[in-house]
């Protein structure tokens with residue numbers, strides 16, 4: 001077991017088991033659509049995953065997120081109707097065999113998940129000029145997405161499934177949840193206990209799309225660039241990705 005390096009604060013150090021747990025959490029996280037159980041989510045567990053979301057990084061420490069918690073089945077039904085409408089439109093955007101496969105995919109668990117959660121972004125939360133957002137306005141939206149990812153990973157550690165549903169018109173979600181103009185719906189999440197977690201993405205199992213080789217996605221110094229260190233890193237990337245695909249935590 002590694003110990004904290006000399007001079008390093010012990011509470012800032014992750015020991016081997018903690019480090020392995022972080023990677024296991026990342027590799028075991030799944031988008032959940034069809035495995036939700038009706039069991040309620042306890043408030044203390046919900047509070048922990050929302051707190052994880054709230055500790056996400058944000059541009060200029062803007063913390064632009066809010067969380068609209070939906071438990072009312074009537075509200076969920078309206079959201080489900082908005083999904084069904086958009087999903088029918090979406091199917092038409094694919095051709096031939098793909099359309100057939102698309103129509104057979106399960107892409108949400110809105111009614112089954114005991115909790116639906118809309119993570120929003122308040123575009124005015126910190127006034128008109130925000131550190132880090134002076135030139136790229138979308139940084140506030142990216143910050144809310146960081147909160148989503150924190151929540152998703154924390155939920156996985158709690159044994160809770162999370163499914164992100166984005167097949168709606170944004171205006172429909174706005175209207176159903178009475179969001180003010182400046183509040184952007186960023187993510188609509190279905191959350192709950194699950195019967196089981198799948199080992200790999202459902203789109204992968206369905207043959208829709210495979211995970212890309214990471215070594216093809218890394219460039220050196222400029223787009224398409226290579227250098228003398230490239231081959232060694234590519235080899236390491238291949239090995240790490242193979243381990244990750246087999247669920248082996250990093251050495």
Ligand SMILES: Cc1cc2c(cc1C)N(C[C@H](O)[C@H](O)[C@H](O)COP(=O)(O)O)c1[nH]c(=O)[nH]c(=O)c1N2
Pocket residue numbers: 029030031032033106107108164165166167200201202203204
């Ligand atoms: C921004 C965004 C939006 C969506 C998703 C994800 C993200 C990041 N995903 C889940 C997506 O299909 C899934 O993450 C990938 O297929 C990879 O699977 P795992 O998340 O690793 O299980 C998703 N899934 C789904 O069934 N319906 C949806 O509308 C969406 N929308």
